[in-house]
Amino acid sequence: xxxxxxxxxxxxxxxxxxxxxxxxxxxxxxxxxxxxxxxxxxxxxxxxxxxxxxxxxxxxxxxxxxxxxxxxxxxxxxxxxxxxxxxxxxxxxxxxxxxxxxxxxxxxxxxxxxxxxxxxxxxxxxxxxxxxxxxxxxxxxxxxxxxxxxxxxxxxxxxxxxxxxxxxxxxxxxxxxxxxxxxxxxxxxxxxxxxxxxxxxxxxxxxxxxxxxxxxxxxxxxxxxxxxxxxxxxxxxxxxxxxxxxxxxxxxxxxxxxxxxxxxxxxxxxxxxxxxxxxxxxxxxxxxxxxxxxxxxxxxxxxxxxxxxxxxxxxxxxxxxxxxxxxxxxxxxxxx
Numbered sequence: 032x033x034x035x036x037x038x039x040x041x042x043x044x045x046x047x048x049x050x051x052x053x054x055x056x057x058x059x060x061x062x063x064x065x066x067x068x069x070x071x072x073x074x075x076x077x078x079x080x081x082x083x084x085x086x087x088x089x090x091x092x093x094x095x096x097x098x099x100x101x102x103x104x105x106x107x108x109x110x111x112x113x114x115x116x117x118x119x120x121x122x123x124x125x126x127x128x129x130x131x132x133x134x135x136x137x138x139x140x141x142x143x144x145x146x147x148x149x150x151x152x153x154x155x156x157x158x159x160x161x162x163x164x165x166x167x168x169x170x171x172x173x174x175x176x177x178x179x180x181x182x183x184x185x186x187x188x189x190x191x192x193x194x195x196x197x198x199x200x201x202x203x204x205x206x207x208x209x210x211x212x213x214x215x216x217x218x219x220x221x222x223x224x225x226x227x228x229x230x231x232x233x234x235x236x237x238x239x240x241x242x243x244x245x246x247x248x249x250x251x252x253x254x255x256x257x258x259x260x261x262x263x264x265x266x267x268x269x270x271x272x273x274x275x276x277x278x279x280x281x282x283x284x285x286x287x288x289x290x291x292x293x294x295x296x297x298x299x300x301x302x303x304x305x306x307x308x309x310x311x312x313x314x315x316x317x318x319x320x321x322x323x324x325x326x327x328x329x330x331x332x333x334x335x336x337x338x339x340x341x342x343x344x345x346x347x348x349x350x351x352x353x354x355x356x357x358x359x360x361x362x363x364x365x366x367x
Contacts, residue, residue, distance in 0.1 A: 038070060042077040048115075048177045050149055057151055060168035075168060078175035084303075085117070085174045086290050089195035091185045091221070092205030097231045098184055101205060101273040103139040108279050109180055110147040117149045117173035118142070119166055120184040149178065167198050167310055197309050200299065201226040201289055203282075206248065208232055208240035222255060226266050226289055229282055233270035245270050262292045323358065332357060 044052035060071040092098050099120075106116045118139070142148050151169060166183065173181045185195050196202055204225040228248045233241035248268040267285065271278035293299040323329050332354060339345040 038073045038077060042074055042175075045074075045078060045172060045176050046081055053149060053172060053176045054151070056172050057165075057169045060172065061165045071168065075171060078171065081175055083174045083177060085178050085181045086286070087170060087181045087183065087198060087200045088286060089183045089185065089199030089202040090205065091195065091202075092231075093207065096205045096207045097273050098205055099139055101229075101231055101271070102182055102184060103142045104273045104276050105279050105283070106139075106142045106148055106182065107145060108276065109283065110142075110145050113147075114179040115147045115149075115177060116142075116145075117176075117178040117181045118151065118184065119169050119173070119181065120150065120152050121166060149173065149176075170198055196224045197306055200293065200302065201286060203227045203229060203286070206230050206244060208237045208244050222251065225252075226261075227282065227285055228252070228266070228268040229278075230268065230270045231273055234272040234275050234277060238270075241270050259298075262289065262296075265289060319358070323354070326358075329354065329357060 041052055041056060045056050056071075056074060059067055059074065062068065062071070090098065090102065102118055102120075106118060109116050139150055143150050170181050170183065183195060183199060202224050204221060204227070206228055208230060228245075230241045230245045230248070233245075245268045252266050252268060269278060269282055269285065271282055273279070290299070293302070323333065336345060336350040336354060340347050340350050
């Protein structure tokens with residue numbers, strides 16, 4: 032058995048920005064082992080006292096839109112400006128085996144070698160929305176390590192991807208140039224949380240299509256979005272090319288300006304407070320689920336009641352109420 036990690040020493044190394052320490056800390060928070068969870072909680076509590084913050088940018092887009100190419104070009108541009116950039120790229124996991132490819136470092140070879148960048152592929156572990164449960168903890172670790180920007184890449188586009196907003200300061204949606212029907216394929220929920228829509232691959236023969244697509248999304252955003260945490264002109268659609276790096280600097284200027292406006296207007300602190308509360312509530316929910324699965328008696332009761340519900344002999348609501356009552360009582364004995 033590996034020796035217990037010295038949390039104070041690991042916290043010190045993370046605060047010093049040591050990449051190996053950061054990688055080790057993220058491995059710790061991603062572990063499902065009870066002893067590792069206890070160590071991770073202790074470590075995060077220590078690091079929270081530093082109160083460091085980065086600009087958290089959520090990024091999503093349909094498969095094939097060029098997310099990895101965009102992140103590499105965009106991240107390299109930011110590090111050239113002297114910024115430290117962390118990329119948390121959530122890879123899809125198999126629902127059958129739980130395995131994942133974790134190929135982001137191979138797709139971002141140039142950025143992965145940048146001393147001012149840190150790329151962490153993380154399996155989604157079948158979490159809803161493609162955002163790994165411990166990604167929030169990983170974001171906090173990257174902030175503690177002194178990174179200026181944290182990019183959170185999600186698996187793909189879908190209504191459940193709105194979960195990324197719960198851990199981001201702003202949300203960017205990457206779109207490929209296409210005909211008018213493309214707009215119909217994007218869920219309204221994604222459009223409602225997108226602060227910036229970037230039409231990628233706006234180069235060569237695709238530039239005319241990108242121009243039309245950008246105009247379509249600009250119009251759609253005007254029709255459906257009106258929020259008090261949007262400054263004048265936001266949300267907006269822009270054209271970029273990760274391949275030629277066209278528009279990347281302008282896109283960063285808009286992201287930075289939006290972040291600064293939200294800080295000065297007070298929306299930043301209120302958003303972070305709401306996210307922290309939501310984070311706490313999610314931890315409570317996950318803790319209750321963990322208790323259900325850890326208690327042998329409750330597991331037996333769940334299996335029995337699940338069978339009765341499946342056979343139509345019990346109503347789902349009544350069966351759930353019985354399980355919750357047993358959980359509240361602190362035990363899960365087998366049914367008589």
